[in-house]
Amino acid sequence: MKQHPYSGDESLWLDFQSGSELALTQLMDQYIEPMTYYGRKLSRNDDLIQDCIQETFIEIWQYRQSLKALQEIRPYLLTCLRRKIGKAIKKDNHISLEENPPTLTFELDFSIEDRLVKNEEETQRLQELNRHINSLSKRRKEIIYLKFYQNLSNEEIAQIMGVRYQTATNLLHEAISSLRELIPSKSILSLLYTWGYLFAH
């Protein structure tokens, strides 16, 4: 299972569309993990996520011949999954007193990569930065996550989140700009020093 017969998304997708169960299996082996990680930000229920992933694969298998050719499979699968989870949450909303069902929200708290942090001073800086990142809107956090962790292009992110390309680009740009302002020039100097020191040795 670990040795994948298909090396590129394009040929994998082509074979999948022509009805190869081998291609379907590789597709699942490759993408269940990233799909689950993304799904967990949209729902806390692992069983619901598992069901939605299963349904996604069964559905694309059923409609494989009518699907368009793909160069990149990941954004397509994440789009399908997001839609599925949204529907599942809506369907299972049962509180009768609640008029409007809760909409799909992206819940994630970024943490500090503390294994890579050396000293107290750096920790403090990163903590402040981290607090700010976590106070960003859910949409901005979702874009940062999709960009940094699912390695997607702005176009693909826009497709997944159902927003226009320009909207996605703006949200990402605004998020990064607000972070840049948070890093004082003094700390950059001290960083430079650190880096210089490291490079010199």
Add this chain to the structure above:
Amino acid sequence: MKNYIDYQLEDFLEDQSFREWVRAGGKDQPATQWHLWLSQHAEQAAIAATAQEILLATGVKEQALPAQYKERIIENTLQSVQELAPHRNVFGRNWHFPLSIAASIVLLIMALWQFNIGPFGKQDPTPWTIIANKGEGATIKPIALSDGSTVLLYPGSSLHLPPTFASKQRVVHLEGKAFFEIQKDASRPFYVHSQEMVTKVLGTSFLIEAFETDPRFEVVVKSGKVTVSTVEKDSKKQQEIELSPNHQLVLERDRHTMVKKVITTEEVQRVSPNNIQKLIFEDSSVASILQVLEKRYDVKIVLKGASLADCALTTTFNDEPLFEKLKIICQAIGPSTDFKVLENQILITTKGCNN
């Protein structure tokens, strides 16, 4: 080769190879391409350093997938797919044979688990509902639970509810801050999970403040008895503290310590709704009763339909949950009167008294 010389902060952040380099330990690995390049382009080092800081502050801790999770999905999907196509090609079958065997073993283990009341057997297949107060306008969101309890959800918080409460216990998950008025039911304790803290009650009112990003969690008890415990991997380290009215508990999350102290009634009043002070209404107008409740709970109550200007009630309220109080009022007004929650408001619809 990309033109790294013109790279701005965003370009570094958006470069997958740069991100991978940072997460792999970045600057501490001299033999890497990025290390080499940055040592030759000192003028770009400051921007790259900023980008690195942002990436280090934007970590994501993923919980590993449960054992056999992926295999289970693959096997389930293949099974459904094969059921969809009964006349399938026999020759195409061989390759997933080992997988079927693996799946049977998984199923066997799961069956054994169930006899031992393992985690698989206990899992609830129907998903939970998340109710969030997104915090726009900073109003409190009232939530009525199926057992008659009331939850007042503060801005920026969310409450996770099971499809139905179990027969032995009532469990909810809270992220953030909420005030609970729990309907008394001695046979079914009520549990509020918030990260590593669990609050257990039988019937009482209390406030929990547990935002995931905060270093400390707080519980303030208004009435009744509350037990707070920590969730620890090592059960020997688990602590438990019992609280009574006017007790405040602070959990210091990084030090894993819980401290209990007594606070004044004024302090309790300041942080929570005034819900337990006895209310006596004698021939009071419904409008004025609702006004008192609005003020005490800090919620918005809207009336729709007929005017209740000439409706009067005589009633006494103690410490019942808000929605129980509203139920009593609605029943007293007449059969046409009912209430529901709309966004962050409570809407009372009526055709007038005795209608």
